[in-house]
Amino acid sequence: MGHIIAVANQKGGVGKTTTSINLAAALAAQGRPVLLVDIDPQGNATSGLGGAKLEGGSAYGALLGEELLADKVRATDFSNLYIIPSEVDLCGAEIELPQGADFLMRLRLALEPLREADGYDVVLVDCPPSTGILTLNAFVAADAVLVPLQCEYYALEGMTMIQGLVQKVRGAGNPELELLGILMTMFDGRTRLSQQVLEEVREHFGERVFDTTIPRTTRLAEAPSHGKPVREYAPHNSGAAAYDVLAVELVRRLGLDVETAPEDVVVHQPGAVDGSPLAQEGG
Ligand code: ADP
Numbered sequence: 001m002g003h004i005i006a007v008a009n010q011k012g013g014v015g016k017t018t019t020s021i022n023l024a025a026a027l028a029a030q031g032r033p034v035l036l037v038d039i040d041p042q043g044n045a046t047s048g049l050g051g052a053k054l055e056g057g058s059a060y061g062a063l064l065g066e067e068l069l070a071d072k073v074r075a076t077d078f079s080n081l082y083i084i085p086s087e088v089d090l091c092g093a094e095i096e097l098p099q100g101a102d103f104l105m106r107l108r109l110a111l112e113p114l115r116e117a118d119g120y121d122v123v124l125v126d127c128p129p130s131t132g133i134l135t136l137n138a139f140v141a142a143d144a145v146l147v148p149l150q151c152e153y154y155a156l157e158g159m160t161m162i163q164g165l166v167q168k169v170r171g172a173g174n175p176e177l178e179l180l181g182i183l184m185t186m187f188d189g190r191t192r193l194s195q196q197v198l199e200e201v202r203e204h205f206g207e208r209v210f211d212t213t214i215p216r217t218t219r220l221a222e223a224p225s226h227g228k229p230v231r232e233y234a235p236h237n238s239g240a241a242a243y244d245v246l247a248v249e250l251v252r253r254l255g256l257d258v259e260t261a262p263e264d265v266v267v268h269q270p271g272a273v274d275g276s277p278l279a280q281e282g283g
């Protein structure tokens, strides 16, 4: 049975979409079927994976209970990587869903048959930058939440809200929901600020923080405009390596069988690629 992971942070620009795309691609490259569900009406994950927006192609109709979510799944250009694209109609969900009962359960209900039948190891849900109806639906549907935090001064402030939300959703129909991990993104080892923020977050959250940090690299920011994950756009980039390492760490945390991954996957520590953990570019 696949693990459903909400990639969430109410703050925009912290690396949710970058993580959804590149973590999904790294898992897929390790031979694991992955489904990326883009429920951010902005559709950055959709365009970042080269998907043209298609009217009526999003999860919207399935959230309203009018269509099957399985019919919305599309293959990408990358093997093992599937997507349910976003479309602007998802904006309407915030207004229309609350008109029905069980409106926070809609994504969970829609995903149920997929979870049973379709053999994805991991389903990643790329959430919008808010704590609105769509994000709440993702929390109710998920087994776990992955929170990207940008390495900046106010990083910790948003965590209180996310932890509160996890608690609420546990009490409201999804008692198993787990805060899987905090991922530090846009880490710049040359600055004291990044180091300090990382230390502080580790002090507060200990094991919850992924060992892997994602470096700030321009290749990660460029890749979406080419419709590719960074591992395709710039395979030797330190960001690509970091997401490969994260995928391994995630698999371990989820207790997925590491042995099933193909043997020829070479995983580099980000620092090993360019000779220094501080290296920013490359590839
Ligand atoms: P969110 O989905 O949380 O709003 P994004 O993943 O879209 O955040 O990232 C916000 C911006 O920062 C985007 O322009 C993205 O390309 C850039 N970005 C994200 N992660 C990195 C990184 N590690 N290095 C450099 N740029 C990054």
Ligand code: MG
Pocket (backbone or CB within 6 Å): 016, 017, 018, 040, 044, 127, 128
């Ligand atoms: Mg985003």
